[in-house]
Amino acid sequence: MREVTVELGERSYPIYIGEGLIEQAGEYFTKHEISKKSPLMIVTDENVASRHLSKLEVALQGAGFQVVSTIVKPGEKSKSLSVFEDLITKALEAGLDRKSTIVALGGGVVGDLAGYVAASYMRGIKFIQVPTTILAHDSSVGGKVAVNHPLAKNIIGAFHQPELVLYDLSTLQTLPLRDVKAGLSEVIKSGLIWDAEFVDWIDNNAERLLALDEEALGYALYMGCNIKAQVVSQDERENSLRMILNLGHTIGHALEAVAGYNELLHGEAISIGMIGSARLGVKLGGSEEIYTVTKRVLSRMGLPVGLPEHLDIDAIMEAMLHDKKFSEGTMVFVVPTAIGEVIIDHSVSTELVREIVEQLKQEAV
């Protein structure tokens, strides 16, 4: 079992990473003083419920917790204000009170959604993340929670840190290959912004990761969580440093919005976005290697590196203007200066971004 601490003063919390942790959830929750008198609500989705919910329920009930479970439809569409409202209704009906806890069992969709419910219900109750996807190594750490608006992703949300994160690697064995790849996209991102050696390690271990080798996976997720924890500890509210986690996300979010939150998975969209950022890095004076290494690692992982033909460039540019990262009219981009290093550039011109997006259409896949 590996452990990472997210240092945030009185809001600090641990991430436990290991196999079979769900079976021990009762002990972990008890240790963290989760109430057994107030009902606790698990939020999960249909895909995860059929595979992992009963294990968690049994473990918690066995330890004396009062468990209520709610199952939402899988996919990004559930990160909506209307599903949020349904969950608030369920919480009220189940009698959740101020001492209750909400547990997200699932990927980033369930984590972001359930986390926003926990942040808002009675102005904030306790929250625990039990991630079941690779991508969730990113989404379950750092306390960003949100739902989408038809006009923009993650626009309605809060900062709400969990009490703990219980990352059971065994759940990853049932993950579809496409989601494995999409999740590894954020692991690669963590390397690209922080640690060139780790990028190298990923490059050399791509096959083991894709085969869900547990030793490789454990190490990669530990590294990913560790990088995220370090960044978040230094800048919880994304005033400066934390922005680097958005490498590839400005273009990526726009692609997701234009493709309708359906066609492209989040990790796939940011894979394409990171290619864009790498090109930008080279354009702005970085070495050609930024682009070649980024592209090689992503391709090796079977991730898309070019723009789907039918996506409209005007629509993508328009979607970017709604992005949170544009403050006071300037265009802000996370730009790589080398592998493992990025800067925040506050003065990227719209024309240059358009040129980059157009090039992404030519990118061979």
Place this chain on the structure above:
Amino acid sequence: MREVTVELGERSYPIYIGEGLIEQAGEYFTKHEISKKSPLMIVTDENVASRHLSKLEVALQGAGFQVVSTIVKPGEKSKSLSVFEDLITKALEAGLDRKSTIVALGGGVVGDLAGYVAASYMRGIKFIQVPTTILAHDSSVGGKVAVNHPLAKNIIGAFHQPELVLYDLSTLQTLPLRDVKAGLSEVIKSGLIWDAEFVDWIDNNAERLLALDEEALGYALYMGCNIKAQVVSQDERENSLRMILNLGHTIGHALEAVAGYNELLHGEAISIGMIGSARLGVKLGGSEEIYTVTKRVLSRMGLPVGLPEHLDIDAIMEAMLHDKKFSEGTMVFVVPTAIGEVIIDHSVSTELVREIVEQLKQEAV
């Protein structure tokens, strides 16, 4: 001009109380470094818009702010998730970004609603309160923001402190008498929980207050804000002391829910609730004076002190069980021990509460 500071470390902020402050809004906003580059959105309701909106718009535009205004329907029904969603849409369409500010111009309904939008939009942007009701001396201070759910009031919300509160007493001159009275109900509450002398002063100045005498009003609102600020400074997140602000609110919220958020104004509902609490105080060993003084002051202000005949007692009891203040199965009540003093009682029995509610039906108005 009077000033009260809410001491909350880096989230501290001032409340400015005086006449004609809206005309000087441009200077106050500039002093507090509100962005002139990013659009600012005023949220108000129809009643307030027709009387006071253009003054505020002119003052802000004159000082160089980019102002967008949104007008909602008046009344508690606007404190809903669907109006919340509309406002998020408006904010997106108006291009609000992370440096933007949301300004609530109105009473507690607009303050709570706009505040929750500010707390949630892009995970939190700046917020300013420009209260226009007497009740808002309470609602605009302390950072509690929320919308209602059909099953329970204020259940979806956050803590989000404003940058400043600009309390222009001149706006109160257009307030309907019924809302004047309802607002004074919370002023009386502030006295009842904290300051017997102030209760005495209110008792002696009821007529001046009802006549909107500006000197009397200025003093009463200064005292009310001051008491609230002291309580909130000591317990921002309502872990203990802040609960005393809920005097009369457990019964009051249940009455509002059962009456359908329509028939009874918030201040009227808590007036009846405070009579219930006073009776509880006497029942639990307090002097009879708690009841007689509470009833005299509220009656003198023309506030209701008895339960409307047609409200169903079972429904009221049921509504109380959804109240946030019941944690882990026990019933928690703010109970007066003398005029100006209250305690939090964690073990009030349901039977006793029912008895009190039944007596409220017999209360002569």
